[in-house]
Amino acid sequence: MACVFIGKDAELVAARFERLKEPCCTGQGEDVVEDDFIKMLAEERLGCGDIGLAAELAQRDRHGTADCGAHRRVVAFRQTELALSEGHALMNRGKVVDQSAVQVEEDVLHDKMCFIRIANRYSLDGLCMARLHSMASVGVRAFLNMSDTTQKADWGTRRKGGTFVVHFSGAWVNSSPKPSVETLHFDIESEAELTTLHLEADHLTNWDSTLLVAVRQLCVWTEARGIHPCLDGMPEGVQNLIELSRAVPENKQSDEESPDDFLSNMGERSLAAYRGLNGYFDFLGLLCIDLFAFLRGRGRVRAKDFLLLLQATGPQAVPIVSLLSFLTGLIIAFIGVIQLQKFAADIYVADLVGLAVTRELGAVMTGVIMAGRTGAAFAAQIGSMQVNEEVDALTTFGISPMQFLVVPRVWALVLMMPLLCGCANFVAILGGMVVAVAISDVTVLQYCHQVQAAVGLNDLAVGIFKSGIFGLIIALAGCYRGLNCGRDASSVGLAATSAVVTSITWIVIADAIFAVMFQILGI
Amino acid sequence: MSNEQDAISVKNLTMAYGDYTVMNSLNFSVSKREIKVIMGGSGCGKSTLLKHLIGLEQADVGEIFYGEERFEPGTPEAERIRRRFGVSFQGGALWSSMTLEENVALPLEQYTDLSASEIRDVVDFKLSLVGLAGFGHRLPSELSGGMQKRAGLARAIALDPHILFFDEPSAGLDPLSSRRLDDLILELRDALGATVIVVTHELASIFAIADSALFLDVETKTALCDGKPHDLIDDPKIDPKVRRFLSRGASDND
Numbered sequence: 001m002a003c004v005f006i007g008k009d010a011e012l013v014a015a016r017f018e019r020l021k022e023p024c025c026t027g028q029g030e031d032v033v034e035d036d037f038i039k040m041l042a043e044e045r046l047g048c049g050d051i052g053l054a055a056e057l058a059q060r061d062r063h064g065t066a067d068c069g070a071h072r073r074v075v076a077f078r079q080t081e082l083a084l085s086e087g088h089a090l091m092n093r094g095k096v097v098d099q100s101a102v103q104v105e106e107d108v109l110h111d112k113m114c115f116i117r118i119a120n121r122y123s124l125d126g127l128c129m130a131r132l133h134s135m136a137s138v139g140v141r142a143f144l145n146m147s148d149t150t151q152k153a154d155w156g157t158r159r160k161g162g163t164f165v166v167h168f169s170g171a172w173v174n175s176s177p178k179p180s181v182e183t184l185h186f187d188i189e190s191e192a193e194l195t196t197l198h199l200e201a202d203h204l205t206n207w208d209s210t211l212l213v214a215v216r217q218l219c220v221w222t223e224a225r226g227i228h229p230c231l232d233g234m235p236e237g238v239q240n241l242i243e244l245s246r247a248v249p250e251n252k253q254s255d256e257e258s259p260d261d262f263l264s265n266m267g268e269r270s271l272a273a274y275r276g277l278n279g280y281f282d283f284l285g286l287l288c289i290d291l292f293a294f295l296r297g298r299g300r301v302r303a304k305d306f307l308l309l310l311q312a313t314g315p316q317a318v319p320i321v322s323l324l325s326f327l328t329g330l331i332i333a334f335i336g337v338i339q340l341q342k343f344a345a346d347i348y349v350a351d352l353v354g355l356a357v358t359r360e361l362g363a364v365m366t367g368v369i370m371a372g373r374t375g376a377a378f379a380a381q382i383g384s385m386q387v388n389e390e391v392d393a394l395t396t397f398g399i400s401p402m403q404f405l406v407v408p409r410v411w412a413l414v415l416m417m418p419l420l421c422g423c424a425n426f427v428a429i430l431g432g433m434v435v436a437v438a439i440s441d442v443t444v445l446q447y448c449h450q451v452q453a454a455v456g457l458n459d460l461a462v463g464i465f466k467s468g469i470f471g472l473i474i475a476l477a478g479c480y481r482g483l484n485c486g487r488d489a490s491s492v493g494l495a496a497t498s499a500v501v502t503s504i505t506w507i508v509i510a511d512a513i514f515a516v517m518f519q520i521l522g523i
Numbered sequence: 524m525s526n527e528q529d530a531i532s533v534k535n536l537t538m539a540y541g542d543y544t545v546m547n548s549l550n551f552s553v554s555k556r557e558i559k560v561i562m563g564g565s566g567c568g569k570s571t572l573l574k575h576l577i578g579l580e581q582a583d584v585g586e587i588f589y590g591e592e593r594f595e596p597g598t599p600e601a602e603r604i605r606r607r608f609g610v611s612f613q614g615g616a617l618w619s620s621m622t623l624e625e626n627v628a629l630p631l632e633q634y635t636d637l638s639a640s641e642i643r644d645v646v647d648f649k650l651s652l653v654g655l656a657g658f659g660h661r662l663p664s665e666l667s668g669g670m671q672k673r674a675g676l677a678r679a680i681a682l683d684p685h686i687l688f689f690d691e692p693s694a695g696l697d698p699l700s701s702r703r704l705d706d707l708i709l710e711l712r713d714a715l716g717a718t719v720i721v722v723t724h725e726l727a728s729i730f731a732i733a734d735s736a737l738f739l740d741v742e743t744k745t746a747l748c749d750g751k752p753h754d755l756i757d758d759p760k761i762d763p764k765v766r767r768f769l770s771r772g773a774s775d776n777d
Contacts, residue, residue: 300633381620389616393678396577396610397630398602 153178153210157187162195164188164227166218168234169203172211181217188222197222200233212241219246283480286402287410294407300399306408313374313409314416318423321369325357325424328365329431332356336432337440346440350450353432358459362425364511366417367470371503375478378409379499382482383492391483401483410475417471418464425463458523466514470507477503529590530555530686530718531576536585538571545571547744548585551737558712558719560729560752562768563739569722570613572739573690576720577610589686606634609684609717613691615671617663623650623674624659630681649677653707669696673704680711687711689721693728705731726771738765 153176156167172178188194199215201207215238219229231239294301336349382405385391391401429451436442442450481499485491532552538545545568553559561569574580576587578596587594589604617626627646631637637645650656653673663671672695679687689708693701705728712719723729729736729752736755738747740762747762748755755761756769767773 302629302632385619388619389612389614390618392574392579393610393612393616393618393675395579396605396608397633398605399629399633 152176155179155184157184159191159194160198162193163198164191164194164196165198165200167203168199168201168207168211169205171206172204172214173206173208174210176210178210178214181214181221184218185221188227194227197227197229198233199229199231201235201238202233204235207235207238212238212245215242216245279484280480283483284476287406287476290400290403290407291410293403294411300403301408306412309408309412310416312377313370313412314419317370317373317416317420320373321366321420321424322427324369325362325365325428326431328361329353329357329428329433330435332361332428333432333435334439337436341440346436346442347446347450349432349436349440349442350447351454353436354429354451354455355459357428357432358425358455358463360463360511362428363421363463363467363470364507365428366421366424366467367474367507368504370413370417370420370471371474371477371500371507374413375474375499375503376496378475378478379482379485379495380492382406382479383485383495386483386485387487387489387492406475406479406483409479410472413471413475414468415471417467417474421464421467425460462514462518462523466511469510469514473506473510474503477506528554529588530557531720532588533576534586534588536572536575536587537583538568538575538580539583540571544583544744546739546746549739549746551746551749553718553720555718556712556716557734558708558721558732560733560736561720561722561739562724562729562736564724564741564768567739567741568744569724569739570690573688573720573722577608577688578605606682607685608688609679609682609686610688611672611676611679611690611692613694615663615668615675617671617674617678619663622660622662623655623666623677626663626674627678627681630678634682645681649681650674652680653677654703669700672696673700676704676707680715683715685715685717687717687719689719689723691723692721693723693725698727701725701728702731708732726769729769738762738768740764 153168153170153172155169158165158167166184170176188197197218199218204211215231215234219231219242222229231242234242332353333349336352337346340346340348340352382391382401385405391405394401394404433444433447436447437444478499481495481502485495529552533549536549537547538549549572551559561572563569571580575582578594578601581596589607592600592604594601594604617623618629621629624643624646627649628642631642631645635642646659647656650659653676655670655674655677658666658670658674663674666674672692676689676692687708692704692708696704708719708721709732711717719732721728721732733752735750736752737749738755739745740747748765750758752769755765
């Protein structure tokens, strides 16, 4: 019997064995020493499960000194080995038996023998070892678990007439590596005139969706090539699930994708932009009608709702508007004082703060704060009402969402923004005063007097007027985005974001237009 | 035009989202005091049909008549016709910023001249009809899904509508609640003389309430049949799809 080397360091052992042979064949006088050495080596080899080498060594033990111990076990292992090689499998890739996993203890050996016998009866081609997993004792199970080659997902193929048979083996689970389906496609394509594809799973140990996905892909792939897949050899669960997944035919009328070239993209976008513009004008037109209906007292707004909106957009925004305006005034005064001190013109910091705030910053700061605070809230409120079908519910009761939701919000913001802007102006000038008094020689009275002289009623009016327009812009952007919100949660977020971006953009644009306009008008 | 007895008649209605056709040339009518069930598998366009009927979507082709009047969303006539509607939405669709009481009261405030105390009495009564007496001060978010749905129903019947629409009334309800809801629908029809359109695929409900049932088929994009469900299931000429649907696929094994 040829010596079979198995295990990870098989080459190393083989080399040592070759070296051992030399003195055996030549030196006669050292036989006893040699026998002892062989015996010892055989025990040692057995200890680490090196069956083939141990067997070879035991045979060479001419004096039979190893009989009682090593030899008996060697015989058992011989049988094992025989069984394995007859089953032409466990070692089919020369590495199935994991050295470290094989124990020489009698009970494990017994289990192993049982296992081998079973394996033999099933005419194993090796990978079904793990199929016996559940039948085997703890020791063998541990052995099987440790030897990952038995767990590896794999397949074997053979051809029988017009039928191509694929044997799935090993564990087809998520965690185990599996071969690529493409190689199997290649194998099948290389065969000519196939009519059916038989899928067999007699060597399968364990499976989950990984196998199902592979089988389904294979079925679709073969059917597309006129080969009929047959799943009779698969576990019943696999057959049922695959059948279930194919019970309802795939939706053939999937959304047709428009051609993806530059011109059609541009066309689509232009049409979408045109429709968007149309929608915007529709919105504005309807709103204009309803805004005036509201003024004539013919709106469908509940007084309570309107008052709540006034409260939310006005008084509740005062703290944040005041804080940010105060700090803005502070910062402007700082910059101003430091520069103006160089010319001993400290007192003009009052002019700087007063004019900058009343004409520009008060309105713009309030606009930006309210866009982030209230514009986003409008978009999110109306958007989530859209998602919950609440807007549809209004429509079916004949209550126009425009009248019920948009108009009160627009009026609330248009009324409250000038008040907030006035508040912001006052607080910002106050902030400037704190800095002016603290770091320069200007007194409170001087500062107040200077502001009074510098800031005319027209400057104040410009800021207040602009803030009203900004309020309109913010409310329009918020409500428009909210009403045009999609039907899912993410579109509410999108509506809020785009409401803020739109309103801030338009605030800045409007401010620029106003700047030019007031320049020309000389206000 | 249309039969005098018909509360609703739908002629040659084609529904589409953009280029995607949902249903092709539907023709059916609903007579007065009839409970009509629109059934079909998921995604066949039942809810879309409902949206067309109540004017939330514009028909691609075709017309819808309520009595003698043509219903075209966006026109003043449509608004007038709509006042006779009561719609119960799939998720309730209560206005989330208002209490239940305010939800039910809003249509009354908008369309009637009742005083505040009269409105409160009506609201109490409608809420007690759906078993929600005493919950009037709760916000919709403080209620379970089933309660929200019932509150939506109370709001739908606030104005004693002539035509009631239900979108999946028993979806998400336990069997007893959905049974009670079925009874309530029958009761409302008898008491108010309302015409009822119900979109559902709950077989128990279909058999319990439907005077006639319209089956929408997703594959052919047409209505396959229109008739009383008990008759449909015994009718030998009926399309097997309908029989399978009505028998939960049991006739597959025949």
